[in-house]
Each structure stands twice: as structure tokens, then as C-alpha cells.
Amino acid sequence: MINFENVSKYALNNVSIHIPKGEIVGLIGASGAGKTTMIKLSCGLLAPESGRVYTLDKNPVLNRKLYKNNISTFIAGVPLLCHDDTVSQGFELIRNMYGIEKTEFHKRYEKLSEQLDFGKYESQSVKNLSLGQRMRAELGAALIYEPKLLLLDEPNVGLDENGKSVLCEILTERCKNGMTVLMTSHDMSGVSKMCGRIALLDGGKLVFYGSEDNLRSRYAPIDVMRVKICGNIPDFEDLPLKKYFVQGDILTLSYNSNHITSAEILKLILRQTSVSEVSIRKPSLESIISQLKKGGYYELY
Amino acid sequence: MKDVLHLIGMYTKTTAKSWFQYRVDAVLKSLAVFLREATGIIVIWFTLLKFDDLNGWNIYEMLFLFSLLFLTYGIMIIFFTGLRDFGSTVRSGNFDRFILRPRGLLFQIIFVNSDWFAALGHGGLGITLFLISAGKVGIRWNMYNAVYYIFTVAGGVLIQGAVFLFLATLNIYLLQTNSLKGLIYWNMRKFAGYPISIFHKAIQFFMIYVMPFAFVNYFPAQYLLRKDDMSDYPEIFMYLTPAVGIVMYLIAYLFWRFSIRFYKSSGN
Structure with missing residues (x-):
């Protein structure tokens, strides 16, 4: 799904990694280790200084067509819903933008709004929501067009325990149907619960990549x-x-x-x-x- | 195509709603823009009371010149607010969101926001000045005149839109272009209210070939008013406004398409 070949950019230094289809990969490391840079490289917001990035076998910087139904990116600071819109208006905009058929969209919306529980404030405008409420709606927006690849930057910020476990449930279920997830997080218990593989970044280097059991048996x-x-x-x-x-x-x-x-x-x-x-x-x-x-x-x- | 129109409709509805959410505020702000721009005109009005005319242009003809400038800006800003504010859009990271969506970048920039206060203030002033002056400058309005006027306004909108697009594109290379915009757009616009024949040759050259405000209002006004000072310039200039607009916009668009590949998001 994602392939990094000797990629250097900002903090990242010669990183090579392959993320296979259907896997949930957790990207962990201290602040400034290059986690967000990796996410942005994967979705094509950044181009590597040296080395190559392939997302779905294509260079994401040059192939903006990839975004249509293929990649969904959720980065803190790049909101998916407009501030002035109400939640349901924001979703309607997304439905239009991605050209999803109405009844199908409503079916998905019903399910997601029930799971993430943002249905009860769907007629409030986004700027009036609390951080946690906004995160739930934004996550719904990132998931609703059923992307093949989901890139999440700090999805757990502001979520309560229930929100975290619901997110975990949804991602696990989606991945069984073939979705791939690359997520950064500081919430280790969450990563431990959902991620099949862990990529550990330190000082721009990929110091470990493998399953949690692997990490444990090797180092602890x-x-x-x-x-x-x-x-x-x-x-x-x-x-x-x-x-x-x-x-x-x-x-x-x-x-x-x-x-x-x-x-x-x-x-x-x-x-x-x-x-x-x-x-x-x-x-x-x-x-x-x-x-x-x-x-x-x-x-x- | 249908979904594009639908999307434009949705964007327009949201923007209008957010700009006019507080009615009194909206009216006062539009009025403030209107009055701010009108003060400049009033000063000129009083000055001309002393002088009678400026190189053969009387006060009403001057107002007609101004009306074209304000009207085209008012229409232009409805579409190009996103380009005016492109620098802050880039710096705030909002442009990243546009990139991640499966629609044209320029399409999103153009339709996601409109500064309706500037549009109403400038456009309103343009229409007011037109209503004051149009009957008193001796234009005999007919079909041809009206069609010419519409095309010329469209051309003027495109010329200024092209400059905004060009300056916005420079943001991809430079972080701050506001002072450059002040220099070549807003300062030249102050000159553009007057008949360019009163200026030094260097400024005339700048107004015709570099930042062609002369095609936004001076030459079109000459077509309708036929003043003596037109003899200084080729007659064809009076008909070129739409062509200049289209060519400039195409060049700016190609420059944008070329440059957007170099856009880089910030790290974290």
C-alpha cells in the first residue's frame, strides 16, 4: 500500500518501510521524530528530499486522482469540516465532492453517526462543538467515503475512553474488509489494542518495525x-x-x-x-x- | 457537470450565510467599505470645483472613469477573494485541505470564499457613480454600447483577476507577497482613477503594459466618451480590453499550473 525507499525529508533520515494491505500500522515516537512528516509524505502533501514514496503504487505528489475514494487523510490542523458549516452540511458537502450516491451515503452516515455518536449534534455548527465532539464528527468525515487507505495523525486526541474503543472497533472491522491504516499516536494502549504492526521512529530513523510481540520478545x-x-x-x-x-x-x-x-x-x-x-x-x-x-x-x- | 454546479451552489449558500449571519454588522461593514472608497472621490470632487477640468475631463467624466474601476473590482472580488487571501490560506494550512480533496484547486479557492462586504462596498460605489455620471457625460446608449460595456467590464474583471492569480502564485515561491501586491496593485489603482494622459510617460507605460489598469477603465471610457487625449494612443486600444483580459488570465493560469507542482506543505 505504502512504500518508502530511502526517504529523507526534514527530520526523517533514510527511512525505508513497506506497509502491506489490510494492516493497521501504528507510528510511534517522541515529538519531532518525524511522524507527521511521514503521514504528509504518504498522502503527497510533501515531496521527499531524496528517496521515493509510493502510495498505491503511484507517486502521491503527482497523482491527485488518488484522493478520489482512495486515500483519506486526517491531520490535526487540517480540518475536514468547515468551521461555519453544521455537521450535516459538512457531510453533505463531502457527499457532493466525492460523488457518493444519496441512499448509499445515508446508510453509511446512519451507521457512523450511531457508532461515533455525533448524530445528536448534527445540526450544530462545527465551531460550537467541543474538541471531543468535533473529533468524532471529523473521524466520521474521514471514514464515510470508505477509502482504501486511511492516514490518521493523532486520532485519539480529545476522545474519551468510549470514543477510543469505538474507533478501535471501527478500524479493526474496516481492516478485515481490506482497508489499510497508518496512524500516529501517543496513546500506547490504543496502539497496542488495534495495531498489528508498530513502527518506532527516533530522531528521524526507523528503529523498529514489526509486531508488538516481536518488540516485546526482543527487548522486554x-x-x-x-x-x-x-x-x-x-x-x-x-x-x-x-x-x-x-x-x-x-x-x-x-x-x-x-x-x-x-x-x-x-x-x-x-x-x-x-x-x-x-x-x-x-x-x-x-x-x-x-x-x-x-x-x-x-x-x- | 451537474454535481459541479450543485457544489458551487452549496459553497455559495454557505459563504453567503456566514457573511450575512449578523445582518446589521454586514450592512455596516459594507457601508464602511463604501464610505472609505467614497472619501477619495469626494476629495477629487472638491478639487475639481477649483479647476473645472483635468486635461479636458470634467467631473462627471472622471466619475464615469472611477465607476468602471469600482464596478469591476466589486465583481472581481466575488470570485477572487480566495486568491486575495491566498497567502494566509497557505500559512494557516488550509490549503492542505484543498489539496487532499478530489476537486480542482483553483475551483475550490474561487468558490470556497467571497468577501461580500468588499463586493457590496466597491460594487455599490461603482453602480452609484455610474448612475450619477452616465446620464451627464453625453453617451447615447444603444445596443452596441451596452454590449461593449458588458464585455469591457468582463475584460476588466479578468485583468484584475489575472493579477490576483499571478500574485497568489508567487506565494508558492515567496512566503509574503502583500507588500508586492500593495506596490503593483493598490498603488497603481490610485493612479487609475485619473485619465492616464496627465501622467509622466513612465507611469503611462506601466499602466498600459505592466499593470494594465488603462484597459480596465481609461480606454473603454475613451470609446464611450471620445476625448481629445485619445490621439496619443493607438485607436485599437479601445477595443482590446476583453482580449487583454483573456490573454492575461491564460498566462496567469499557466503560471499557476506550472508553479503548483512546487507547492510544499509545512512539516508539522
Whole structure:
């Protein structure tokens, strides 16, 4: 869907990445790392200084025809709905601009306005809406013409928890039908929930690109298991544990999940004693990223 | 084609609605523009009370000259407000939105906004001056005159539109072009209210060949009024206004098409 070949532009320095069809890719990194630049390069608002960008196999800067039903871009600061219009007027304008048939459009509008819940203020003008309300309407506007590729820059800003999970639902469902999403976000739990792949940018370089599990097993493989035991403390001398400690009847074990699986440990414990409660905690994406940032990204290169 | 017309209709409805949302405000602002421009005329009126005429042009003929200038500007600004404000559109990032939509860029710029206050102020003044002067300058109105007048106004609109389009295009290369616009458009427009024959040759040259305001009002007025000072210029100039407008607009449009490929959005 999107192909970057040795692209340099502003902060970005020699980035190559391929984003396949039907995938939700989360673009993360500190402010100024070049996330928005990547989005703008993908939709053709920017041309690369060196290297090549292909979107749907075409150069997006020269092919403005791509925008028709193919790419939908949502960038903070580039609003899709006019300030003075009411929400429904804004959508009517979009319907006209993209030449969508009326009944079909209303079907989509009904569905989206119900999901994102902007139907109740559709007759208010956009400038009178709160940030969250506006975001919901704008996201609806970005989704309504069913693009093949959706580029989202910070879609979670201003959304409440319900909004975030609805967005996640919609994107996941759309991607099953073949839509591709490239989104930037600072909301790690959101990225973790919906993105099949994560692209991590630092200082203009792509330092990691792959699934979250991949990232975890490579850079933060330590899992923590808490077990509540009924009976005597089991013995695990020959297990490759990082450390363990006992506090009353609660046993806390940490171990490298690349070396041993939680199932194996649990099996061993159950053979020796009985257990009333188990919880396994993997490091969250957020903690992996902040941990990597503290340690510097050098080990990723 | 039908959906294009529909889209234009929608844009016009929205703009008109937003400009006239507060009625009193709209009336007062249009009136303010009207009065601001009219003061200049009143000053000239009082000056001419002392002099009788200016190189053979009496006060009513001067007003007729002014009426063409204001009328063409009033019509022009309905369509070209987006180009007048193109610099701020680019700087605010709104132009990016136009780019991301599947419609022509110039189409969107032209129809998304219209400065109706300027249109009513300038256009209203133009019509007022026309009504005051047209009966007193000895034009015998007939079919030919009327058709000539309509074409000439259209030509004048295109000439000024072309200048606006050209200056807007320069924004792609330079970030600020307002002072340039002040220099070659607004300053020359101050000269354009007078018969150009009173000026130094260098200014006349500028008004005919560089920023051709002379074709917006002076030469068309000469066709209708036939003053003596026309003998300084080729007679054909009186018929060229629509052609000058079309050619200038085409050149400006080609320059725009060529330049838009170099447009770059800001980073973040």
C-alpha cells in the first residue's frame, strides 16, 4: 500500500518501510521524530528530499486522482469540516465532492453517526462543538467515503475512553474488509489494542518495525507471574527464573519468556501444590517504549 | 457537470450565510467599505470645483472613469477573494485541505470564499457613480454600447483577476507577497482613477503594459466618451480590453499550473 525507499525529508533520515494491505500500522515516537512528516509524505502533501514514496503504487505528489475514494487523510490542523458549516452540511458537502450516491451515503452516515455518536449534534455548527465532539464528527468525515487507505495523525486526541474503543472497533472491522491504516499516536494502549504492526521512529530513523510481540520478545521479554498458593511452597531449583520471592502465600516469579513459557512453570507448580489464583503480567507497550527510551535506542539499531 | 454546479451552489449558500449571519454588522461593514472608497472621490470632487477640468475631463467624466474601476473590482472580488487571501490560506494550512480533496484547486479557492462586504462596498460605489455620471457625460446608449460595456467590464474583471492569480502564485515561491501586491496593485489603482494622459510617460507605460489598469477603465471610457487625449494612443486600444483580459488570465493560469507542482506543505 505504502512504500518508502530511502526517504529523507526534514527530520526523517533514510527511512525505508513497506506497509502491506489490510494492516493497521501504528507510528510511534517522541515529538519531532518525524511522524507527521511521514503521514504528509504518504498522502503527497510533501515531496521527499531524496528517496521515493509510493502510495498505491503511484507517486502521491503527482497523482491527485488518488484522493478520489482512495486515500483519506486526517491531520490535526487540517480540518475536514468547515468551521461555519453544521455537521450535516459538512457531510453533505463531502457527499457532493466525492460523488457518493444519496441512499448509499445515508446508510453509511446512519451507521457512523450511531457508532461515533455525533448524530445528536448534527445540526450544530462545527465551531460550537467541543474538541471531543468535533473529533468524532471529523473521524466520521474521514471514514464515510470508505477509502482504501486511511492516514490518521493523532486520532485519539480529545476522545474519551468510549470514543477510543469505538474507533478501535471501527478500524479493526474496516481492516478485515481490506482497508489499510497508518496512524500516529501517543496513546500506547490504543496502539497496542488495534495495531498489528508498530513502527518506532527516533530522531528521524526507523528503529523498529514489526509486531508488538516481536518488540516485546526482543527487548522486554521478562514476564511476571503472581501465584496464590494453598499449601506448601514448591521447589523450582532447576527453573531458569530471573528472580522469585515469597510473601505470605503469594509467590512472585519473573522469568524470560523466550527461555521458558508460563505454561511450563505453572505445570511444575501444580505438580507440587495447589493454586487458587494466577496472574501473568507482560510489560505494556508504554513501559517497553519508556524503558527503551531511558536505555537509549542504540541496542535497537 | 451537474454535481459541479450543485457544489458551487452549496459553497455559495454557505459563504453567503456566514457573511450575512449578523445582518446589521454586514450592512455596516459594507457601508464602511463604501464610505472609505467614497472619501477619495469626494476629495477629487472638491478639487475639481477649483479647476473645472483635468486635461479636458470634467467631473462627471472622471466619475464615469472611477465607476468602471469600482464596478469591476466589486465583481472581481466575488470570485477572487480566495486568491486575495491566498497567502494566509497557505500559512494557516488550509490549503492542505484543498489539496487532499478530489476537486480542482483553483475551483475550490474561487468558490470556497467571497468577501461580500468588499463586493457590496466597491460594487455599490461603482453602480452609484455610474448612475450619477452616465446620464451627464453625453453617451447615447444603444445596443452596441451596452454590449461593449458588458464585455469591457468582463475584460476588466479578468485583468484584475489575472493579477490576483499571478500574485497568489508567487506565494508558492515567496512566503509574503502583500507588500508586492500593495506596490503593483493598490498603488497603481490610485493612479487609475485619473485619465492616464496627465501622467509622466513612465507611469503611462506601466499602466498600459505592466499593470494594465488603462484597459480596465481609461480606454473603454475613451470609446464611450471620445476625448481629445485619445490621439496619443493607438485607436485599437479601445477595443482590446476583453482580449487583454483573456490573454492575461491564460498566462496567469499557466503560471499557476506550472508553479503548483512546487507547492510544499509545512512539516508539522
